Amino acid sequence: MTGEAAVTTREVEARFWQRLHEWIVTVDHKRLGVMYVLYALLFLLIGGSEALLIRLQLVAPHNTLLAPQTFNRLFTLHGTTMVFFVGMPLIFGFANYLVPLMIGARDMAFPRLNAFSFWMSAFAGLLLYFSFLGAEGLYGAGSAPDVGWFAYAPLTSRAFSRGHSTDYWILSIFLSGVGSIGTAVNIITTVLSRRCPGMTLGKLPLLCWFYVVDSVLVLVGVPPLAAAQLMLLADRFLGAHFFDTQAGGSAVLWQHFFWIFGHPEVYILMIPGWAFASEIIPVFSRKAIFGYPVLVGAVIAIGFVSLSVWAHHMFAVGMSMTANTFFMVATLLVGIPTGIKIFNWIGTMWGGKIRLATPMLFCIAFIGQFLIAGLTGIMLAAVPFNWQLTDSTFVVAHFHFMLVGSLLFTVFAAFYYWFPKVTGRMLDEKLGKLHFWLFLVGFHLTFTVMHIPGLLGMPRRIYTYEPGRGWETLNLVITIGAFFQAAGVACFLVNLVRSLHKGKLAGPDPWDAWTLEWSTSSPPPEYNFAVVPTVRSRRPLWDLKHPEDPDWVYE
Amino acid sequence: MGDAPANIFAAVSAPASRTSELSLFVLAVTGAIFFVVFGLTIVAVVRFRRRDTDDGREPPQVYGSNQLETAWTVVPVLIVLVLALTTARVIQSIQGVTRPANAIDVIVIGHQWWWELRYPGLGIVTANELHVPVSDPLAPTPTWLTLLSADVAHSFWVPRLAGKTDLIPNRVNHMWIAPTAPGVYVGQCAEYCGTQHAKMLLRVYVHPRDEFERWAQAQRQGDPQVPSELDAVVAGRRVFESNACINCHSVAGTVGNGRYGPDLTHLMSRATLAAGAAPLSPETLRAWIRDPNGIKPGAHMPAMKLTEQQIDQLVQFLLTLH
Amino acid sequence: MNQAAVVAGEAGWELPSRNRVGMVCFIVAESAMFVIFVVAYLFYLGKSPYGPTPEQALSLPVANTICLLSSSGTIAWAVRALRRGRLATFAVAWGATAALGALFLAGTGREWARLVHHERLTPATNLFGTTYYSLVGLHAFHVTVGLVLLTTVLMLTLFGKLHRRYTEHVEVLALYWHFVDCVWIVVFSVVYVIGR
């Protein structure tokens, strides 16, 4: 008996190592997609825990839970982690999984480049966190970086940032950038040169269109940051003077370079969110997307305009009146194509039969929250208003409405929508609704309220504050909200793990949807499609299900 | 919220009140957009949700509408036009103002983590607490600030007086305020500048004209104190002059002429210590000199390892610096 | 991407080649990076508080420029030869390209040596040194990478491992080399013409 048991454990062990090996050496787009997403979830927990610590420190004035330096490291790591190691891997993970399936391809255009990009990003995240151990340097100063996620010069120069913490920040973000560029090249190439027969650019699923625009933004937006980081490295190690204000260098130049990256970056994060919404809303409204060509045009327009608005992050640096006015106008212009998107989503729901399943709930909340976030963005763009609001908690509220209220909400929607495709099992609806309501309540307790202390003069990035400024109660509420969010995320995780084994079997097409990924089994076989499909419209499965009234008659 | 001393809407100075008016206008416009669009969303969800009585057939498929698309492009274009023009005018009215001849000049220099304030016309040097005259809207005497930085980027923000302008090394920025009501207005550094960014607080005292003149007079005198004969004070002064204090601090009439730390000549005319980290009192002064990091962890002033007696003497001396 | 998708039913379903699209994307990303270095160079032009200045230190690298620009011609010649299956001509033209690239690098090396030893200009000297070495150095780095790739293909050719079916790979590599050339035209104009 014991002998037999020993054999089986050894077998189990062997199988485990074999499977692990398979995953590590894989170049399959589906596995890489899953790995990206799991990796992002891990960092979501880390970044979220950092946020909880930040909130605990700010719960009351003169709180001494965290030392000032610790707090500064936490918000730097929280921002950096969430943007580069949660947001980016999440969107790339979904792209990896979905794009080939939706265009009827068997893999990405460059499978090995794909694996390389993933491991590059993965390594970059580890490097950032290794700074806790490795950044002391010869000065014995350092530990994790504490320069904020946009690392303004000259706080990052050798004189003000000793030890190696800033170097870890530079290298880690640089490497993750290399990974992002690799993936962007891959996505564009896949869409352009791997589409199944009949899928012209006009019949491409919206998600793929959005990801192409997104990837182009990565190609033109991420290299400027890489360039600026190379310059900063040269300053720190070769004694160069790019951002050295003592030798005539300019601190403002760094800000320009960073935001030439940073602004497109926020759209890079958001466009996939719109992509998810544009796939999910039609299916749950039972109607074709309203205004497909206009939506494509709008996202291209946003891509273009978003390259010329970066200095709206710098209204307080003392730019000329002309520059301020130019960037104000450019920023306001983005509102127009963005509004078109919102109206088209509403147009899609209008006259439909809306199923309020969890993915759709997240999408509806997204529309409202994105609207608010966009309108606070308009306030921030009104330059004099911005002079009051910039660097206050109002800005923090604006961008969490975008990054959490819009991006994370659509990502959750995407999880509930595509989980059955990936695993073959449905996520639990009850837990899903609990997740939704907890997170919604927590989100608004935290970030709706967070606008107000900004209006009452509370700057961001302060580790503590004075009593008597009218900020105490508000901050208490904000912190409580953060814990509601944590509870929501916990529900979500439980749901993921439980449904993996106990979820209802999904079958190939549980949502009665219309794009190609639902035409193959769940989970799809390694080669995706036994026969490469041919399509005649934007909704190939609609055509199949309604032979009497196919889409291609109208398109 | 009535007791929020840094409310941006409780403006008492031209830049802030013009901004506040613009802000309310922008809020109204965006608020209207919000109600319309959010309302439409809610109506869509409620009206077109699937009923229990549903027949299971797909609704009619609509692929788009050129008229609608045009409408919801043109209306936002018009709104953007209005917003842009209004905002541009307010930018002009704040940034496009030239310095009137009777303005008070102040040079504000940001340091990690305190404010150096110099009045070149009046020969005054002080720190952290800005004193300015009230400005009568009929005969304005605005204060013209020149913003510099000695190290990293900071940002000058007193919400009730004006929006922010950054202080950036190797760059000269300007802003102005014209407060119309006397009082004390609080604010703080708004650009992350390192460890103690949170405790880089700022107070602006707005005085009636004659009171301001009196304050300026008192600050101007080079060596205001009658040199004290008290032993402790004399000893304290010796401690001050024979320690590294003088490398970083100036006190007129002593050998101390350092500029790395705040000018202490009129230390006791301030209400707070170390840029608002603590109220200024003999006890906090003693604690500060014993261990600045106890009050403001990371502050760039070292603990001088003085004996308790030396500290007592030093504080006696500092207390005479009115 | 000039040969965009042609749609003619299923039979005529043609899509752009992935290698070409990939390289074009890569070049877009590289250009974005060079733009930032060029902007930094232009921004700091004449802002160094002390010398040496570009006028004092730089002279026109005429020979270098001729080398690199003509290498674009030789590589185009090589690619045409390969398309027609003339491997020997290909080898000669390809070798010439690599040699011209190497000459260019040697020229840059000599210029740098002169700048460091005679003009006492290093990246740490002043803003001019900082921006000059980084911009020209970034370009030289790209030439170096190109040269390594060129040499690899040359080796393969000499050992008889190059087939006509690799034409597309070679073409894509040539695309990269043309890009590096174009960047040089920009760098040359900015650093040696406008900047002096």
Ligand code: HEA
């Ligand atoms: C997902 C990311 C995301 C997105 C999509 C946006 C979208 C927008 N953002 Fe935001 N933003 C951030 C993430 C994002 N932002 C982040 C992370 C920061 C701070 C970084 C930091 O400092 O750490 C920031 C900061 C930021 C600032 C600088 C604040 C400061 O620090 O001073 C400004 C200023 O203009 C701004 C404006 C806008 C605008 C106008 C939009 C627009 O795109 C919004 C457009 C949408 C609408 C307008 C609503 C829908 C439109 C209609 C219903 C039509 C009718 C409307 C009109 C006619 C107006 N953002």
Ligand code: HEA
């Ligand atoms: C995608 C991006 C993203 C996301 C998702 C978030 C999510 C959150 N952020 Fe984020 N935040 C940023 C991007 C993001 N943030 C950026 C860019 C900055 C600027 C940084 C800078 O200034 O440099 C910032 C700054 C920032 C601040 C301002 C700090 C300051 O200026 O002083 C605050 C303060 O409240 C905050 C709070 C939160 C909270 C409460 C969440 C919540 O939504 C998080 C919810 C998630 C969880 C709570 C995780 C779940 C945890 C558990 C279930 C616990 C179990 C844990 C384990 C088992 C390990 N953030």
Ligand code: CUA
């Ligand atoms: Cu000074 Cu923040």
Ligand SMILES: [Cu+2]
């Ligand atoms: Cu922006």
